[in-house]
Amino acid sequence: SPAQTTFKRVLLKISGEALMGDQGFGLHPPTVERIAAEVKTVHDMGVEICMVIGGGNIFRGLQGSAQGMERTTADYMGMLATVMNALGMQSALEGLGIHTRVISAIPMDQVCEPYIRRRAVRHLEKARVCIFAAGTGNPYFTTDTAATLRASEMSCEAIFKGTKVDGVYDKDPALHDDAVRYDMVSYDDVLQKRLGVMDASAIALARDNNLPIIVFSLDEPGGFKGILAGEGTYTRVEG
Numbered sequence: 001s002p003a004q005t006t007f008k009r010v011l012l013k014i015s016g017e018a019l020m021g022d023q024g025f026g027l028h029p030p031t032v033e034r035i036a037a038e039v040k041t042v043h044d045m046g047v048e049i050c051m052v053i054g055g056g057n058i059f060r061g062l063q064g065s066a067q068g069m070e071r072t073t074a075d076y077m078g079m080l081a082t083v084m085n086a087l088g089m090q091s092a093l094e095g096l097g098i099h100t101r102v103i104s105a106i107p108m109d110q111v112c113e114p115y116i117r118r119r120a121v122r123h124l125e126k127a128r129v130c131i132f133a134a135g136t137g138n139p140y141f142t143t144d145t146a147a148t149l150r151a152s153e154m155s156c157e158a159i160f161k162g163t164k165v166d167g168v169y170d171k172d173p174a175l176h177d178d179a180v181r182y183d184m185v186s187y188d189d190v191l192q193k194r195l196g197v198m199d200a201s202a203i204a205l206a207r208d209n210n211l212p213i214i215v216f217s218l219d220e221p222g223g224f225k226g227i228l229a230g231e232g233t234y235t236r237v238e239g
């Protein structure tokens with residue numbers, strides 16, 4: 001029987017780096033297609049899906065400013081990078097027959113839709129995957145905060161943060177054999193212990209809106225669908 005889920009509307013947040021494969025930069029089309037296929041399995045379950053994709057595979061504002069660039073200009077470059085990633089994901093999803101909209105916080109009408117909340121909600125109701133691009137549209141923010149903001153505005157039941165590991169650990173599992181994964185951890189613990197799930201503003205916004213964050217591995221084939229069906233290992237961040 002097909003896997004079941006109680007979730008009706010979710011937001012998937014992935015970093016830009018998730019799209020670059022082993023290349024170290026940019027978009028790796030087979031990797032983008034693999035993630036699109038993961039999204040399709042969840043779309044096939046009838047779940048309404050929002051996506052936010054970072055831009056770190058192309059440009060990060062902090063890196064640019066460390067190299068002498070004006071910070072806000074560098075941040076706008078980072079936001080534009082997220083639009084490129086969103087378009088790449090849109091193309092891959094459409095290749096699988098899924099209707100999508102790229103919705104940008106910074107209007108660029110020839111490229112994608114501007115963000116209009118009610119319109120985005122309508123797209124979700126019509127089973128279109130909404131890929132929210134250009135972050136929050138403001139410098140000094142991150143796409144983690146954009147994900148939390150959009151998930152709140154769209155009334156998503158949770159943010160699914162796809163990473164390289166299957167949850168949140170007390171220390172970096174890549175460096176420590178004895179690292180322990182939390183099944184559940186509070187927002188305040190994430191902040192106080194600096195567990196690095198998302199940046200502090202994103203965690204605080206999620207906490208203030210009671211929005212659970214589910215951290216899971218996107219490297220695990222079938223992982224996204226499995227987590228939605230209540231299988232596999234993950235960490236739930238909540239009150």
Ligand code: UDP
Binds near residue numbers: 076
């Ligand atoms: N950015 C921004 N405002 C936002 C979201 C993103 O200025 O609301 C810029 C910022 O410079 C950031 C870059 O876009 O470094 C890429 O986003 P992020 O670092 O969140 O990408 P990820 O690490 O998830 O790939």
